[in-house]
Amino acid sequence: MITLEGKSVYGGIAIGKIAFYKRDEITIKRCHVEDTDQEVKRFEEARARASLELQELHDKAMEDVGEANAMIFEIHQMMLEDLDYVESVVNIITTQEVNAEYAIGTTADNFAAMFQAMDDAYMQGRAADVKDVSERLLRVLCESDGSPMAIDGPVIIAADDLVPSETVQLDKDKVLSFVTMYGSSNSHTAILARTMNIPAVIGAGEGLRQEYDGKIAAVDGFEGRIYIEPDAPTMERMKKKQQEDMAQKELLQQLKGKDNITAGGQKINVYANIGNMADVGAVLKNDAGGIGLFRSEFLYLESSTYPTEEQQFGVYKTVAENMAGRKVIIRTLDIGADKQAEYFGLGKEENPALGYRAIRICLTQTDIFKTQLRALYRASAFGQIAIMFPMIISVAEVRKIKEIIEEVKAELRAGGISFREDVEIGIMIETPAAVMVSRELAKEVDFFSVGTNDLTQYTLAIDRQNEKLDDFYDAHHPAVLAMIQMAAKSAHAEGIWIGICGELAADLSLTGTFLSMGIDELSVSPGMVLPLRKRIRES
Known part of the structure; x- marks a missing residue:
């Protein structure tokens, strides 16, 4: 048995034969041309035909994966019109007196290398798009039909990488999974895989070899592992995991x-909590009504320095697009306490849970805060984003946040940058102070979301990280439930909605209690969406 490790793109278990993706190999030769004007005309005609093909793919994607994901092919059409790309090809043809194929191949290599060299993971993912567009042009010039690989199926598709047009043309009924040697979790292909519910693992490296074609394999999309010719215990384990996954899917249906x-x-409303972009597939798979908590601090915790506006924008935009109109509530960074990033230089504190964290950092280091807000508001143009702020204890904090938001919006307007004016803003109810002034806070925001983990900690004066206090920590304590009830009454008195995104939201023994309080939304881990929905419908 051979085990390969990669990155999970979409969870699920697939067991079957591997089929390496076969595509028409186009050999690019450098040829001298006498009539460069005619060669440029060939290139322009190929662009026109490629644009028509992309329109057809766009229409197919609209049916299969929805409008937000079909935009991939609109982006590819825009690439065909990109002046830098076009001028590069034309310049190589005219100055070097070479054929269009060579000029396109050279431009594709140069642009792909440029994108891959960027620090922004989202922009790195665009290298595959340049490759896809360029190969389409080459197929047109070489008069290759570019038809998708015929699949006898069902099979596990393996490839060095798959570009979006190849993925969208796959016969989903015959594809158990796909695995690739390379690829980015931010690529459009990865996004499509999640949307199309195809278990997938990317970045398995060169250990994924052509010689495995036809061999039996098991793909664990949850763990990002590929087992080539799995031994009996592994196969039994994978089959059991597959059965459990199928039972979950049956419940979903x-x-x-x-x-x-x-x-x-x-x-x-039943929403889902996520920590990063890779979790969106699980949200869609489990049919959550939206994302109730996107823990944006993981962008900071997974980075060695402050994530740039562009990096954050790319992630927020992609999540909003993937959710295709469903609400995405993004919590601003909640660094501090047990979540430490060295480059913040927070230093040691005697009581970190009560210290310099979350909104307190944002309101004192406003440059960091405004960078995130700019990214969030820019991304709001691509979906239904809402923003909430953690660790609030006063009305004054909320008013200061709103002042900074207005500054950011004014900057975006001045720069001619699109954003939604009606972005909902809310606050986390996770301190007793916020509960006690919740009626006044409700007049300032559009919604509350109760963070029960910290609310329990602060209400009971118990460090939830201290295992010696486990016997004293009681998330069902009457005082905690009374706090949630008080916040709910305040929210509804001022006409706003209230949700719970902490661990208690997934406690099915409390679902009836929360319903009786009039809680409007519960946000849980993706895997708990269906059990919670079942519990609600039985109440």
């Missing part, structure tokens, strides 16, 4: 598209 309404007619 029974509940998918149905409202979260109790037997008595009470409706509640």
Whole structure:
């Protein structure tokens, strides 16, 4: 048995034969041309035909994966019109007196290398798009039909990499999974895989070899592992995991598209919590109504320095697009306490849980805060983004946040940058202070979201990181539930909605209690969406 490690793109288990993706190999030769004007004309005609093909792919993607993901092919059409790209090809043809194929190949290599050299992971993912567009042009020039690989199936598709047009043309009924040697989790192909619900592992490296074609393999999309010719214990384990996954999918089919309404007619939204972009596939798979908590601090924790505006924008935009109109609530960075990033230079504190963290950092280091807000508001033009702020204890903090937001919006307007004016803003209710002044806070924001982990810690004066206090830590303590009830009454009195995104939201023994409080939304880990929906519908 051979085990390969890669990056999970979409969870799921696939067991079957490997089929390496076969594509028409185009050999690019450098040829001298006498009539460069005619060669430029060939290039322009190829661009026109490629644009028509991309329109057809766009229409197919609209049916298969929805408008947000079909935009990939609009982007490719824009690349065909990109002046830098076009001028590079034309310049190589005219100055070097060479054929269009060579000029396109050279430009593609140069642009792909440029994107891959960038620090921004989102921009690195664009290298595959340049490759896809350029190969389409080359197929047109070489009069190759570019038809997708015929699949006898069902098979696990393996490849060095897959470009978006190849992925969208795959016969989904015959594809168990796909695995690639290379690729980025930020690539459009990865996004499509998540949307199309195809278990996938990318970046398996050169250990994924052509010689494995036809061999039996098991793909663990949850763990990002590929087992080539798995031994008996591994196969048994994978089959059991696959059965559990199928049972979950069966439950999904029974509940998918149905409202979260109790037997008595009470409706509640069920959203999902995520830590990064890779979790979006699980959100969609489990049919969550939206994202109730995107922990943006993981962008900071996974970086060795402050993430740039462009890096953050790329992530927020992609998540918003993938959610295709469903609400995405992004919490501003909650660094501090048990979540430390060395480059912040926070230093040692006697009581870090009560210290310099979350909104306190943002309101004192406003350059960091404004960078994130700019990225968030820019991304709001691509979906239904809402923003919430952690560790609030006063009305004054909220008003200061709103002042900074207005500054950011004014800067974006002045720069002619699009954003949504109606972005909902909310706050985390996770301190007793916020609960006690919740009626006044509710007049300032659009929603509350209760962070029960910290609210329990601060209400009970118990460090939730101290294992010696486990016997004293009681998330069901009457005082904690009374705090949630008080916040709910304050929210509804001022006409705003309230949700819970902490661990208690997934405690099915409390679902009835939260329904009786009038909680409007519960946000849980993706895997808990279906059990929670089932519990609500049975209440």
